[in-house]
Amino acid sequence: MNEIPQTIPEEFLSLNSSPAYLFDLDAFAERIRRTRGYLKEQALLCYAIKANPFLTWTAAACADRLEVCSPGELRICERLGVPLEKIVLSGVWKDEDDIRRTVRAWRGSNIFTVESAGQFDLLRRISEEEHCPLRLLIRLSSGNQFGMDEEAVREIIRSRPSYPQLTFLGLQFYSGTQKKAASLEKELGHLDEFLGELYRDFGYRAEELEYGPGLFVPYFQKDASVPEEELLAYVSDLLGSLSFSGTITLEMGRYLAAPCGYYLTSVRDIKRTRGQNYAILDGGIHHLNYYGQTMAMKQPFFYYLPKNGQPAKDILDYQLCGALCTAGDVLLRRAALPHLHCGDRLLFCRAGAYTVTEGIYLFLSRDLPQVYFWTAAHGLVLARGADPTDVLNAPRDSSVY
Numbered sequence: 001m002n003e004i005p006q007t008i009p010e011e012f013l014s015l016n017s018s019p020a021y022l023f024d025l026d027a028f029a030e031r032i033r034r035t036r037g038y039l040k041e042q043a044l045l046c047y048a049i050k051a052n053p054f055l056t057w058t059a060a061a062c063a064d065r066l067e068v069c070s071p072g073e074l075r076i077c078e079r080l081g082v083p084l085e086k087i088v089l090s091g092v093w094k095d096e097d098d099i100r101r102t103v104r105a106w107r108g109s110n111i112f113t114v115e116s117a118g119q120f121d122l123l124r125r126i127s128e129e130e131h132c133p134l135r136l137l138i139r140l141s142s143g144n145q146f147g148m149d150e151e152a153v154r155e156i157i158r159s160r161p162s163y164p165q166l167t168f169l170g171l172q173f174y175s176g177t178q179k180k181a182a183s184l185e186k187e188l189g190h191l192d193e194f195l196g197e198l199y200r201d202f203g204y205r206a207e208e209l210e211y212g213p214g215l216f217v218p219y220f221q222k223d224a225s226v227p228e229e230e231l232l233a234y235v236s237d238l239l240g241s242l243s244f245s246g247t248i249t250l251e252m253g254r255y256l257a258a259p260c261g262y263y264l265t266s267v268r269d270i271k272r273t274r275g276q277n278y279a280i281l282d283g284g285i286h287h288l289n290y291y292g293q294t295m296a297m298k299q300p301f302f303y304y305l306p307k308n309g310q311p312a313k314d315i316l317d318y319q320l321c322g323a324l325c326t327a328g329d330v331l332l333r334r335a336a337l338p339h340l341h342c343g344d345r346l347l348f349c350r351a352g353a354y355t356v357t358e359g360i361y362l363f364l365s366r367d368l369p370q371v372y373f374w375t376a377a378h379g380l381v382l383a384r385g386a387d388p389t390d391v392l393n394a395p396r397d398s399s400v401y
C-alpha cells in the first residue's frame with residue numbers, strides 16, 4: 001500500500017498542516033489535454049465546475065467550455081474573469097433577476113440551457129425585452145426533474161420560427177454519474193435518433209449536442225479499472241458512429257477532476273475500545289465522501305505518512321474515524337496499518353471531485369479544510385485557509401438574542 005508513486009508531488013508528503021485538500025493543477029490541465037487527445041477530436045470538452053470550483057481557472061484555460069449551474073458559481077467565474085463565451089449557464093431553477101442581470105451584462109455571449117417550458121418563456125421574454133439575442137441548449141430529461149421530455153422539446157423546436165432572436169443550438173443531456181461505458185451506447189443511440197426525428201419532423205438540424213457521459217472513476221481498490229486511453233477510444237468510436245454530424249461537447253466533472261486531488265488528514269488520538277483500535281483523525285466524512293462508499297467498508301486509495309518517516313514494523317487493524325458527533329463518521333472501517341502514532345498522516349487519493357462542494361461542512365461548526373494548489377512553477381500555494389464555520393451557524397448580530 002505504501003509505495004508512494006512519483007506522480008504525487010513531494011511537497012504533499014511533507015505538508016504538516018491538516019486537514020487539507022491538495023489540488024495538482026498541472027495534473028488537472030494535463031488530464032484535460034490527454035482526454036481531448038484520446039477523444040481524437042470527436043468532441044469538445046466542457047468542465048462542470050460543481051465538481052470542484054477551485055479548478056475553474058485552470059479549466060477555463062484548458063477546456064472548451066464551463067458548465068455553470070448557479071448564481072454563486074457564476075460569481076466565481078466572474079471574479080476569475082472567465083471568458084463569457086466559454087460559459088454554459090445551466091440550472092433547473094434560474095431566477096428572473098439573475099437571468100436579466102446576466103443578459104444585460106453579457107449581451108448574450110454565454111449559452112443558456114432551457115430546462116422547462118416556463119424557463120423557455122422567461123428566456124424568450126427577457127431576450128425580447130432586453131433586445132438581446134440568446135443562444136440556447138434545450139435540456140432533454142432522462143426521466144427526473146431536470147430538463148423536459150421529448151414532447152416538450154418538440155414543442156419548443158416546432159415554435160422556433162416565431163423567435164428569430166433566439167438561436168436553438170441543440171440539445172443538452174446528462175443522466176447521472178459513475179456510469180459504466182456500456183450504458184453510453186444506449187443513451188447516445190437514443191439521442192442520435194431523437195436528433196434525427198427533429199430534423200425529419202421539423203427540418204431542424206441541431207448544431208450541437210452537449211452530452212454529460214458521467215464517466216466512471218474507480219475510487220476503490222476492488223473497482224475494475226479500464227485504462228483511460230481504452231475508455232476514451234471507446235467513447236470516441238461511439239461518437240464517431242452517430243449519424244449526428246454537428247459538434248459534440250462532453251460535459252464532465254468527476255472524471256476530469258477526481259484524480260487530481262488529494263485529502264490530507266492527521267491522526268490526533270488513538271485508543272482501543274472493546275478490542276477495536278480506533279484512530280481519531282482531524283478530518284472526516286464532512287470533508288471526504290467517496291461516491292459509492294458503503295458503511296466505510298470499501299478501501300479507497302490512500303497512503304500512510306508516518307510522522308517520523310519510518311513506519312512501525314507491526315501491522316494493526318484500525319478503524320479510521322473523523323471528529324464529528326456521529327458514529328457514522330468513519331472514513332474506513334478496517335485499515336491494516338503500521339502501528340499508528342499521533343501526528344501520523346494519511347493522504348487520500350482521487351479526492352479532486354465533489355469533495356469541496358458536497359461535504360456536510362457545517363455540522364459541529366468545525367473549521368473548513370485548507371485548500372492548497374500545486375503547480376511545478378509555483379510549488380504549493382495556499383488557496384483557502386481553515387476558514388471558520390461557527391460564524392455561519394449563529395446569527396451575525398448578537399443583539400437578536
Ligand SMILES: Cc1ncc(COP(=O)(O)O)c(C=O)c1O
Nearest residue numbers: 048174177212214251252253254
Ligand atoms: C448537467 C450536468 N452536467 C455535468 C455534470 C457532471 O457530472 P460528472 O461529475 O458525473 O461528470 C453534472 C453533475 O451533476 C450535471 O448535473
